[in-house]
Amino acid sequence: MGNNGKLGADHHHHHLNGGLHAAMKRHSGGFPRLSASSKALVLLPLLLLAFIFFFVYPKEFELQAMMSACGPPGYTASSSSSSHLLADQPAVVRKPDFRLLIGVLTRADLYERRHLLRMVYGLQLASGDLPAHVDVRFVFCRLYKDDQRVLVPLEILAHGDVIVLDGCEENLNGGKTYTFLKAVAELYADEPYDYVMKADDDILFRLPQLVASLDGMPREDMYYGATIPCTSMDPFQEYMAGMGYALSWDLVEWIATSEIARNHSVGTEDMLTGLWLRLGGKGKNRFNAKPAIHDYLNPVPVDQCEHEFMPSTIGVHRLKSNPRWAEALKYFNFTAGLQSSKFYKFNSTSS
Numbered sequence: 198m199g200n201n202g203k204l205g206a207d208h209h210h211h212h213l214n215g216g217l218h219a220a221m222k223r224h225s226g227g228f229p230r231l232s233a234s235s236k237a238l239v240l241l242p243l244l245l246l247a248f249i250f251f252f253v254y255p256k257e258f259e260l261q262a263m264m265s266a267c268g269p270p271g272y273t274a275s276s277s278s279s280s281h282l283l284a285d286q287p288a289v290v291r292k293p294d295f296r297l298l299i300g301v302l303t304r305a306d307l308y309e310r311r312h313l314l315r316m317v318y319g320l321q322l323a324s325g326d327l328p329a330h331v332d333v334r335f336v337f338c339r340l341y342k343d344d345q346r347v348l349v350p351l352e353i354l355a356h357g358d359v360i361v362l363d364g365c366e367e368n369l370n371g372g373k374t375y376t377f378l379k380a381v382a383e384l385y386a387d388e389p390y391d392y393v394m395k396a397d398d399d400i401l402f403r404l405p406q407l408v409a410s411l412d413g414m415p416r417e418d419m420y421y422g423a424t425i426p427c428t429s430m431d432p433f434q435e436y437m438a439g440m441g442y443a444l445s446w447d448l449v450e451w452i453a454t455s456e457i458a459r460n461h462s463v464g465t466e467d468m469l470t471g472l473w474l475r476l477g478g479k480g481k482n483r484f485n486a487k488p489a490i491h492d493y494l495n496p497v498p499v500d501q502c503e504h505e506f507m508p509s510t511i512g513v514h515r516l517k518s519n520p521r522w523a524e525a526l527k528y529f530n531f532t533a534g535l536q537s538s539k540f541y542k543f544n545s546t547s548s
């Protein structure tokens with residue numbers, strides 16, 4: 198509380214927190230000169246008041262501090278003055294229901310797509326109302342070009358959300374998923390996730406819907422996704438489509454160490470994951486999220502994995518171009534909250 202009342206913006210926070218203390222300090226400098234006895238006369242009731250507040254109603258004080266610490270999302274983190282004030286008041290942090298890692302398997306050269314995905318996931322995470330802890334990481338195999346070896350480090354410095362795998366080549370079915378899951382088991386052994394999701398870079402996940410769906414799932418021996426073949430809704434028939442599927446942590450650990458997975462690591466990646474689990478007798482808990490996880494609906498549908506956007510959509514796949522991303526983001530109201538300002542005139546109600 199060093200800069201009491203110096204910054205106009207601070208006043209608000211002082212009143213929320215040790216309001217009485219701050220008010221006393223502010224006023225003490227401005228008192229007219231008084232005799233010792235009249236000073237005592239003025240100070241005595243103040244001290245009494247302080248005594249009552251600090252010792253008789255300490256709970257009210259805690260409550261006040263808690264209420265100000267739970268302000269609007271991002272409030273504490275974004276305002277340096279309030280975080281300074283709250284430094285000795287531990288913020289009330291709710292334990293997440295579960296922890297989810299989303300590994301977006303992509304290629305180093307797709308800088309523009311990552312920029313889009315960072316916004317899409319960053320905005321959803323920043324809204325701050327997810328009951329789960331979700332981390333999104335971009336996963337490549339070894340960098341193989343000189344420009345990548347500069348531009349990717351730049352990205353890592355700026356965002357810190359990249360995993361570069363050792364021991365795989367960038368090639369759709371060259372064992373990248375196996376290498377990813379094996380690496381994740383080691384990288385996060387000290388602080389495991391409950392679920393690890395493998396996602397493509399052309400799928401949009403709506404995190405609140407995904408988290409709500411996973412929240413009801415068993416935390417172990419669990420295999421979640423959109424069933425293949427497209428005509429089937431039975432998660433035990435074959436496997437989950439590679440667009441985005443989740444495995445519980447115990448299955449990730451098992452895959453990382455299993456000879457079954459090591460012996461079958463190269464091939465159609467999503468099919469292989471299903472094969473490992475079948476050969477290993479794993480994945481007793483399975484959940485088919487179709488149709489909520491679906492492909493983008495083409496004018497002439499190719500198969501039954503395609504579906505139109507729905508309010509209940511969890512994930513839309515095959516967003517291969519910016520116009521498709523724009524269509525999906527508009528439908529799901531990602532930009533609806535933006536108001537026009539003197540800097541830009543957008544009309545979010547028009548198309």
Ligand SMILES: *[C@@H]1O[C@H](CO)[C@@H](O)[C@H](O)[C@H]1NC(C)=O
Pocket residue numbers: 456457460
């Ligand atoms: C994996 O492959 C090795 C070498 O071909 C073989 O000896 C072993 O039995 C296989 N293990 C499994 C579980 O398939």
Ligand SMILES: *[C@@H]1O[C@H](CO)[C@@H](O)[C@H](O)[C@H]1NC(C)=O
Pocket residue numbers: 507508528529530533
């Ligand atoms: C988007 O917002 C509109 C207007 O508030 C609402 O009617 C619609 O249901 C929302 N769409 C989704 C997918 O939530």
Ligand SMILES: *[C@@H]1O[C@H](CO)[C@@H](O)[C@H](O)[C@H]1NC(C)=O
Pocket residue numbers: 544546547548
């Ligand atoms: C915004 O769009 C709506 C619907 O198209 C239209 O009625 C309204 O006049 C527009 N407002 C502005 C300021 O352009």
